[in-house]
Amino acid sequence: MSSEPVIRVRGLTKAYPMYARPHHRLLELLFGERGGRWRREHVALNDVGFDVAAGETVGIVGRNGSGKSTLLQLLCGTLTPSGGEAVVRGRVAALLELGAGFNPEFTGRENVFLNGTVLGLTRAEIEARFEDILAFADIGDFIEQPVRTYSSGMYVRLAFAVAISVDPDVLIVDEALSVGDEAFQRKCFARIEQLRERGTTVLFVSHSSQSIVQLCHRAIWLENGEIRADGVPREVVALYHRATLGGASDPVEGAPQPAAATTAEDIEVALEPCAAAVEFPRNGAFIGGATLVDEHGAHAPYLERGRRYRFGYSLHIESIVDDLRAGMMLRNRTGIEISGALVRPQTGLARTFAGGERMRIVFEFDCLLAPGVYFLSCGAMGVKDGREEFLHRWLDAFEFTVIESAGYGVRAVEPHGIVDLRFDAAIRPLEH
Structure with missing residues (x-):
């Protein structure tokens, strides 16, 4: 990985004005802010800072409203920060929300060319990749129909197929993939794995703990617009779940334990x-x-x-x-x-x-x-x-x-799949 970060975030802050009444926005325009008389501010992101290295895959976890989507939009340049800076180097492909960048009156084919151009491809490049895009999206004859007739699953299939076709240096994905069916999600994550192996930097939001742990080099937990943890995925996910799901803390050694319920x-x-x-x-x-x-x-x-x-x-x-x-x-x-x-x-x-x-x-x-x-x-x-x-x-x-359990430990054999069968395994040299 390059020593120069592909994503550099320093003091990133985003605040939104909140008005108690619709006409307060007009009054502020006419008479000025008057010390915040007409509005209050909601800080969606507060003084966030981190670096992402080239080829690194980073998962972002957090509750709804924690600032995850705001962060991704700031990184993509679709939002302007209230303070701080976010610098992203290289070609960026983003899938932030369902059908973003699509014209609902255009056909799927027309939107592929429109969206591909926005992402920096020439018409010749789009034509050369069109069949691969169509095969990945797997929406059949609907490619010739207006996208307003598409189901949510078809929208996200086509949007993701276009986004990954640009061979991005940085791929940024919000929770849009959760709309697709299980088979399509598996295909998307398999493609993300391929991009990772080619050195693409990936930043994505997911509510799937398994995806974060298995796919990511690193995880960031956002809470109320601030970073609460940044580190090893299984450890960050465990901290996040403990905080959000609540429950009893680990028993204190020597303390009396409650009896099990029997009736x-x-x-x-x-x-x-x-x-x-x-x-x-x-x-x-x-x-x-x-x-x-x-x-x-x-x-x-x-x-x-x-x-x-x-x-x-x-x-x-x-x-x-x-x-x-x-x-x-x-x-x-x-x-x-x-x-x-x-x-x-x-x-x-x-x-x-x-x-x-x-x-x-x-x-x-x-x-x-x-x-x-x-x-x-x-x-x-x-x-x-x-x-x-x-x-x-x-x-x-x-x-x-x-x-994940913080006490589960990192073992020599990392488990994958639904069930951990507690494998023992070894790599041994062959005798000549």
Whole structure:
């Protein structure tokens, strides 16, 4: 990497005037600011400074409103700073928002030539790359239709295809890629990997912790327009999640730990079903009082990779059931089943349960998942009147987030993918 930074930011500040009433803007024009009488300022970015080296990939994390998009727009020159400076060297390609730079009345083909020209390509260069752009966007005959007829996914496909076609020195991407489907996102990140290998500097905003950790050399956490952390991606992401997701702090050595919940009455923090939850009809039992706790029995608002957790729920039997079984399943955001378990009553317990009985179902597991968002499903089944049936179940009932653990450590073998299988690996010389 060159010693001269490709991106140099010093004291960068952006403030927006805020008016309590629309006519206050006119009064300010007529009579002047009068010491800020008509307005107040919202500081979106405050005295931010950092360098990005050539070929470096930097991910930016932060809550909505933290200043991430403002920073990217200042770097691209679409906003003027209130103070400080941002210098970017080389050809810049940016994908800041859906369809930015597109004319909705022009066809996709016409917008490719328009947008490519804005990005610095000649007509001959655009014509030479057009088929590659069309193949990457994969929107078929819609390339000849006005882009106002496009879905949001088609917009972002074409916009990203044009942006990467210019072979940029610096690629700046906002959260627009989250609009595309899973297959297209994978294709985009694979292309970003190719650009990285060619030495392109990449700066992007993402809510995907896994993307930040796997793709980036470095991560920056913005909070209220200021840099809270700048460093190793897994460490920055862990700090960010701890601050935003809240929850109990790490236990103090020697301090008494809370007891684990074992019955419905002991539950202090029960999980609420998420918006995506699907409850199936009750058929002789019902599930309630679900909890997700750490190894000390403390409520776990998020899960840290490498630690042990306990998921439990109460099962209330309403009719006679034989061969009772209860289970759970973990799925990712695309619906892929990652792992699950099914448990039967322990030896010595009755095989037949009558109405009115209650029990607690508990599953303990090590969290070996990559950072990201996952869903828990749970259900119970048994034999009723000689037939095996579901008694009650919830699909994708509870959502939880996995984050990196500061104590997980950097290992010689870096895990990739959804699940960390705790590989051991080595590179050994061959004997001649």
